[in-house]
Amino acid sequence: MRKILYKILLIVNAFFAFTLLLSYFAVIISPVDFALPAFFGLAYPYLLLINIILVIIWAMLLRFEALISVVIIAAGFTHFSNYIKLSKPSGDKTETFKVLSYNVRLFNFFENNHGITSEKKITQFLKTQKPDIICLQEFFLLGNPKVEETLLVAALGGDYYSHMKVLGSGKNRFYGIITLSRFPIIRKGEIIHPGSSSLSIFTDVLIQKDTFRIYNNHLQSFRLHRMERSFIEELTTSDDKETMSEVKSLSVSLKKGFVKRALQSKVVKDHINQSPFPVMVVGDFNDTPVSYAYRKIRKGLNDSFVNSGYGAGFTYRGNYPPNRIDYILYNDPLINSYFEIIKVRYSDHYPIIAYFRKKI
Numbered sequence: 001m002r003k004i005l006y007k008i009l010l011i012v013n014a015f016f017a018f019t020l021l022l023s024y025f026a027v028i029i030s031p032v033d034f035a036l037p038a039f040f041g042l043a044y045p046y047l048l049l050i051n052i053i054l055v056i057i058w059a060m061l062l063r064f065e066a067l068i069s070v071v072i073i074a075a076g077f078t079h080f081s082n083y084i085k086l087s088k089p090s091g092d093k094t095e096t097f098k099v100l101s102y103n104v105r106l107f108n109f110f111e112n113n114h115g116i117t118s119e120k121k122i123t124q125f126l127k128t129q130k131p132d133i134i135c136l137q138e139f140f141l142l143g144n145p146k147v148e149e150t151l152l153v154a155a156l157g158g159d160y161y162s163h164m165k166v167l168g169s170g171k172n173r174f175y176g177i178i179t180l181s182r183f184p185i186i187r188k189g190e191i192i193h194p195g196s197s198s199l200s201i202f203t204d205v206l207i208q209k210d211t212f213r214i215y216n217n218h219l220q221s222f223r224l225h226r227m228e229r230s231f232i233e234e235l236t237t238s239d240d241k242e243t244m245s246e247v248k249s250l251s252v253s254l255k256k257g258f259v260k261r262a263l264q265s266k267v268v269k270d271h272i273n274q275s276p277f278p279v280m281v282v283g284d285f286n287d288t289p290v291s292y293a294y295r296k297i298r299k300g301l302n303d304s305f306v307n308s309g310y311g312a313g314f315t316y317r318g319n320y321p322p323n324r325i326d327y328i329l330y331n332d333p334l335i336n337s338y339f340e341i342i343k344v345r346y347s348d349h350y351p352i353i354a355y356f357r358k359k360i
Helices: 002-027 036-042 044-060 066-075 077-081 119-129 145-155 231-237 240-273 292-298 304-308
Strands: 097-103 133-142 161-168 173-181 185-191 199-207 210-218 279-284 326-330 334-341 352-358
Touching: 002 036, 002 044, 002 066, 002 077, 002 292, 036 044, 036 240, 044 066, 044 077, 066 077, 097 119, 097 279, 097 326, 119 145, 133 145, 133 161, 133 210, 133 279, 145 161, 145 173, 161 185, 161 199, 173 199, 173 210, 185 240, 199 240, 210 240, 240 279, 240 292, 292 326, 304 326, 304 334, 304 352, 326 334, 326 352
Parallel strands: 097 133, 210 279
Antiparallel strands: 097 352, 133 173, 161 173, 185 199, 199 210, 279 326, 334 352
16 A cells, blocks of 8 residues: 555656646747647746645655655746745835836726726825836726826826826726826837737836836736636536536637737837836736746846845736736846835735835
């Protein structure tokens, strides 16, 4: 019996060690060419956790088989630091400016809550936080966009310049992204993502006589249908035939998302590379740190969570497993001194903030 249990445990360990190793290729191989590693990249934090548990089990049994997962975990340790930071930053906020990014989920307008939205709560939250730069994704409004943009600025205290890009979504309904800045805006532009409702805008702001370019992004979502609830729901409430159908539908949605974001990340990165100014690249990438899109965009940039965050970096808190998909990236001459994920529940994302100063 012990030999049978040993073989089962060894097979399970080999499988999860292999899938963890496969996840590392998600940052190298474009989903356009081969999408399989992207699926495992999405599951990286959970594959990592399973391998850690297996290491503990083998260690308790005093078996050298623990080295199987130890070696695989060590091979991808840089990915671990993109998710979890164990050392506390200094937290120096003196002579800094504050940047906030938040996917507001259309202010929950389409949720089944009898017309009650989160707009007032989020507006009050932003007013309390007093960021110098605000980047919102999945911004939603009813009525004339210009009028609503003016009203939002007024609700936040009136001392913001704004840059908004919206798309129509029915009669007098619009959704999009908006960047607000206490610093003067000297140029506005957008990046086109063909065949997609995803949005990216760039905003040139003047900070103490120096110009910086702020990229606000909402890259391709997975477009998961409402019937595709959570993984746990599907596994516990459906029969086998229905579950397989849902898994297939989910896989198709995921693959389409991976492919479109890979293409969009190239478009965004090409634009970043041509920027005449230092940049901040902010927003909801809808992809994790173990993904082709994240690695593509981040190349040559710093990640504020990696630099000055603490604890687990998960920013998504919806029906599907929590993960890290919201970012504030930057390059020199900016210095990042503090990063925080604020655990308010007005959306299926958490807002993130980062403090910056200019290098002297």
